[in-house]
């Protein structure tokens with residue numbers, strides 16, 4: 720194998736791309752490990768002001784932080800989350 724300047728530049732390019740790919744994979748793993756996960760069972764939805772919030776403690780009854788209305792979480796409340804889309 721002949722060592723030339725072109726081969727040297729090509730090797731540097733390949734090593735740089737490999738290093739960038741390794742950094743990318745490492746960043747993706749870090750993001751997946753630290754991703755927030757919100758359980759639908761912890762999410763409260765105020766019927767008065769339509770605010771969705773998570774209480775500080777795992778309770779089934781609390782007050783809305785915006786309008787102070789009592790919000791009740793039903794046991795089998797699996798209704799879909801309120802949509803953020805505009806209704807036309």
Ligand SMILES: [Zn+2]
Nearest residue numbers: 765768783786
């Ligand atoms: Zn409210």
